[in-house]
Amino acid sequence: MDEQEFLAAYDPGDFPAVAVTVDVVALTIREGVLQVLLVERGEAPFAGRLALPGGFVGDETLDAAALRELAEETGLHPDAGASRRAGAADDPGTRNGALARVHLEQLKTYGDPGRDPRMRVVSVAYLAFAPSLPDPRPGGDAAGAAWLPVATAAETALAFDHGRILADGLERARAKLEYSPLATAFVGTEFTIAELRAVYAAVWGEDLHAGNFHRKVLSVPGFVESTGSTTARGGERGGPRAKLYRAGDARVLHPPLLRPASEDGVR
Amino acid sequence: MDEQEFLAAYDPGDFPAVAVTVDVVALTIREGVLQVLLVERGEAPFAGRLALPGGFVGDETLDAAALRELAEETGLHPDAGASRRAGAADDPGTRNGALARVHLEQLKTYGDPGRDPRMRVVSVAYLAFAPSLPDPRPGGDAAGAAWLPVATAAETALAFDHGRILADGLERARAKLEYSPLATAFVGTEFTIAELRAVYAAVWGEDLHAGNFHRKVLSVPGFVESTGSTTARGGERGGPRAKLYRAGDARVLHPPLLRPASEDGVR
DNA sequence: ACAATAGTGTCTCTTAGACACTATATG
DNA sequence: CATATAGTGTCTAAGAGACACTATTGT
Numbered sequence: 001m002d003e004q005e006f007l008a009a010y011d012p013g014d015f016p017a018v019a020v021t022v023d024v025v026a027l028t029i030r031e032g033v034l035q036v037l038l039v040e041r042g043e044a045p046f047a048g049r050l051a052l053p054g055g056f057v058g059d060e061t062l063d064a065a066a067l068r069e070l071a072e073e074t075g076l077h078p079d080a081g082a083s084r085r086a087g088a089a090d091d092p093g094t095r096n097g098a099l100a101r102v103h104l105e106q107l108k109t110y111g112d113p114g115r116d117p118r119m120r121v122v123s124v125a126y127l128a129f130a131p132s133l134p135d136p137r138p139g140g141d142a143a144g145a146a147w148l149p150v151a152t153a154a155e156t157a158l159a160f161d162h163g164r165i166l167a168d169g170l171e172r173a174r175a176k177l178e179y180s181p182l183a184t185a186f187v188g189t190e191f192t193i194a195e196l197r198a199v200y201a202a203v204w205g206e207d208l209h210a211g212n213f214h215r216k217v218l219s220v221p222g223f224v225e226s227t228g229s230t231t232a233r234g235g236e237r238g239g240p241r242a243k244l245y246r247a248g249d250a251r252v253l254h255p256p257l258l259r260p261a262s263e264d265g266v267r
Numbered sequence: 268m269d270e271q272e273f274l275a276a277y278d279p280g281d282f283p284a285v286a287v288t289v290d291v292v293a294l295t296i297r298e299g300v301l302q303v304l305l306v307e308r309g310e311a312p313f314a315g316r317l318a319l320p321g322g323f324v325g326d327e328t329l330d331a332a333a334l335r336e337l338a339e340e341t342g343l344h345p346d347a348g349a350s351r352r353a354g355a356a357d358d359p360g361t362r363n364g365a366l367a368r369v370h371l372e373q374l375k376t377y378g379d380p381g382r383d384p385r386m387r388v389v390s391v392a393y394l395a396f397a398p399s400l401p402d403p404r405p406g407g408d409a410a411g412a413a414w415l416p417v418a419t420a421a422e423t424a425l426a427f428d429h430g431r432i433l434a435d436g437l438e439r440a441r442a443k444l445e446y447s448p449l450a451t452a453f454v455g456t457e458f459t460i461a462e463l464r465a466v467y468a469a470v471w472g473e474d475l476h477a478g479n480f481h482r483k484v485l486s487v488p489g490f491v492e493s494t495g496s497t498t499a500r501g502g503e504r505g506g507p508r509a510k511l512y513r514a515g516d517a518r519v520l521h522p523p524l525l526r527p528a529s530e531d532g533v534r
Numbered sequence: 535a536c537a538a539t540a541g542t543g544t545c546t547c548t549t550a551g552a553c554a555c556t557a558t559a560t561g
Numbered sequence: 562c563a564t565a566t567a568g569t570g571t572c573t574a575a576g577a578g579a580c581a582c583t584a585t586t587g588t
Contacts, residue, residue: 018285018286018287018324019285020285020287020378020389057285057378057389059380059387060380061378061379061380062376062377062378062379062389106375106376108373109329109373109376109391110329111287111324111328111329111391112328112329113326113327113328120326122287122324122329122389122391124376124378124389192540193540193541194539194540209578209579209580210539210540210541211540211541211542211543211578211579211580211581212577212578212579214540214541214542215541215542216576216577216578219576233586233587234538234539234540234585234586234587235538235539235540235586235587236538236587236588237537237538237539237586237587237588238536238537238538238539238585238586238587238588239537239538239539239540239585239586239587240538240539240540240541240584240585240586241540241585241586242539242540242541243540243541255575255576255577258577260577260578459567460567460568461566461567476551476552476553477566477567477568478551478552478553478554478567478568478569478570479550479551479552481567481568481569482568482569483549483550483551486549500559500560501558501559501560501565501566501567502559502560502565502566502567503560503561503565504559504560504561504564504565504566505558505559505560505561505563505564505565505566506558506559506560506564506565506566506567507557507558507559507566507567507568508558508559508567509566509567509568510567510568522548522549522550525550527550527551
């Protein structure tokens with residue numbers, strides 16, 4: 001089958017000139033709004049246009065390449081220069097270790113001929129869910145990287161086919177919240193049910209009934225577990241202190257939290 | 268960002284030597300058993316081992332490459348040599364046009380360094396659902412291609428990381444039956460509810476309650492629509508003639524058909 | 535005091551699934 | 562007639578969602 005072709009590939013001249021890159025749809029929630037990490041392209045093609053962070057795959061796994069690109073664009077590092085490791089999840093506020101808590105998963109691969117005008121590029125897109133991260137460090141690889149509300153980004157013409165990749169990533173994110181506990185990836189290690197509800201509201205773009213959401217979340221086995229403690233203060237304009245929870249051990253939600261108004265017209 | 272790297276890529280010497288292939292997990296149901304299309308490798312590495320059909324991506328979309336590979340390995344063709352087109356869905360029994368009814372979707376991309384001992388190969392895996400197809404034509408590209416029950420294939424050590432790809436494909440197929448009408452891709456254009464139930468039973472590996480399944484399928488809007496006619500004969504050992512249905516226009520099932528015993532332990 | 539929010543109680547409606555039953559075909 | 566299957570009726574338990582209510586805090 002592919003054996004003959006592989007042998008042929010050993011001849012550098014015959015080898016099809018295909019570049020493999022990763023592009024990352026990194027999502028976070030800042031000030032209650034779902035935002036995506038975008039970089040501004042400095043050169044042609046699409047100079048000045050916004051694009052998803054990404055780059056070539058080196059001698060590494062695809063997952064590692066995506067994590068590396070995310071680290072380079074944000075200025076954050078998975079574990080400080082591969083030297084220390086402990087405490088990574090303990091100081092999510094610092095730059096070092098902050099990436100340890102992001103959820104990263106493969107989204108889809110885009111490889112239409114002509115999607116890059118210069119040459120054949122096959123891009124493996126990734127989807128990242130991150131808790132609120134500091135602003136990207138200007139000294140990073142990217143000329144200018146910034147978080148942008150997804151509504152704004154969707155209206156903007158992005159470089160290459162990144163508009164479609166972003167749309168696919170958003171749809172995946174919305175669907176994943178239904179049957180996976182990944183909403184916890186958007187909040188800190190300890191969170192209130194209201195914070196979790198804010199995540200769902202931001203991603204789905206609609207408010208959820210506070211009481212029913214509360215009961216539902218607690219009824220799903222392994223979604224969250226109580227820490228025993230509560231917030232130090234109530235709401236800004238009053239209200240009781242909320243109990244704190246941490247992510248449970250469930251990998252899927254049984255039963256799922258279904259999106260309201262999953263319009264029958266979606267068909 | 269990736270601009271400098273792309274410029275560097277123009278120098279053939281600098282270019283990272285990565286090959287891009289597609290591999291297809293093609294599933295069908297024959298004699299009530301879920302089967303997967305496998306080919307036997309003729310040469311090293313993994314000579315004699317079974318592998319998923321696949322090959323290099325040419326100057327075509329990834330989807331087209333997957334469809335082409337599937338066509339080459341099965342001896343079937345989407346529409347006879349790109350000349351005629353009409354009637355493709357009307358004669359599913361013939362070789363020409365039989366591929367027009369297969370559902371093909373991207374599964375995942377596998378690119379670990381070392382997954383191919385010869386060089387860096389990034390493989391975009393596809394998942395195909397097909398109605399019962401004729402045996403692969405021996406004169407095709409593949410040395411030997413054949414349909415094998417997935418249970419058998421899962422016990423066999425496949426070439427490369429194809430065992431994992433197959434496992435991922437099976438899990439995707441099982442999940443997709445829940446919320447998508449893709450079960451209809453495994454049967455003919457006209458089918459009975461019992462045939463549809465047999466698809467679910469084969470893919471999920473467990474029997475379903477006939478009565479409840481019947482009512483459930485008919486209650487999901489757009490899943491199936493009646494043709495008005497019935498089968499010519501009843502069951503082999505008696506029974507009434509069953510009504511015939513065709514696939515409806517729904518793209519997702521609302522509400523979904525949930526797998527029984529989605530063990531809470533899955534977590 | 536007032537306003538805002540956390541968390542709970544309760545009711546209704548829908549649905550999954552178990553079970554039973556009839557109707558219709560084949561041998 | 563015996564038997565197998567298509568299709569329907571009905572009951573129960575569980576969950577989603579609407580609504581209402583209490584409790585607790587900050588201004």
